[in-house]
Amino acid sequence: MDTIIDITMPLHSDMLLYPGSPPFSVEQYRSISSGDTSNNSRFSMGTHVGTHVDAPGHYVDGGPGIDMVDPAILIGPCRVFDLAGKQISAAVLRGLDMAGVTRALFRTPSSDDLADPEFNPDFAHVTGDGAEYLAEMGVKLVGVDYLSLDRYKAPGHPAHHTLLGAGVAVIEGVVLSGVEPGDYELICCPLKIAGAEAAPARVFLRR
Ligand SMILES: [Zn+2]
Secondary structure (H helix, E strand, C coil), rough: CCCCEECCCCCEEEEEEEECCCCCEEEECCCHHCCCCCCCCEEEECCCCCEECHHHHCCCCHHHHHHHHHHHHEEEEEEEECCCCEEECCCHHHHCCCCCCEEEEEHHHHHHCCCCCCCCCCCCCCCHHHHHHHHHHHHHCEECCCCCCCCCCCCCCCHEEEEHHCCCEEEECCCCCCCCEEEEEEEECCCCCCCCEEEEEEEEECC
């Protein structure tokens, strides 16, 4: 039997946010308890809140939006790597078996911090040379287990520029605590917000 693992952060008003992100909020505007025929809600959030996909347009002005990211990249075979440290550099990546890997998710100690509403600036990130290595290896999708691909306040955001510039899809905020390293099928479905530079996504792994 298939085992499906949900690696999506739950969206709620007290969740962890990247500094400056518009928070998630949801409110009912119709409710059965107040005499309406149904319950209906509206929500508001930044496009980079919780588990989400960055499109090239996030760092490449005028670049493709999230609605243009090829679904063939977002769904398919994927490998989860387990890293003891939080730095995803070329030196670390060279020590991994990446042969034939087109979708790579990196589980680090940061996964355990995603459920903590307090932002931890010391989070797992891809270095500039790590991003170049991934692009050269032909990786088409990269997932990290905290809220940004680049180190906090990294000058020039080299990992975003390199990967998004190379057309690599980037998922930020995948919850990999307790997920065994190894091969899975990835199912990543960002909302199709026309022209947006990113969108929240529901993401699953299937063994
Ligand atoms: Zn983002």
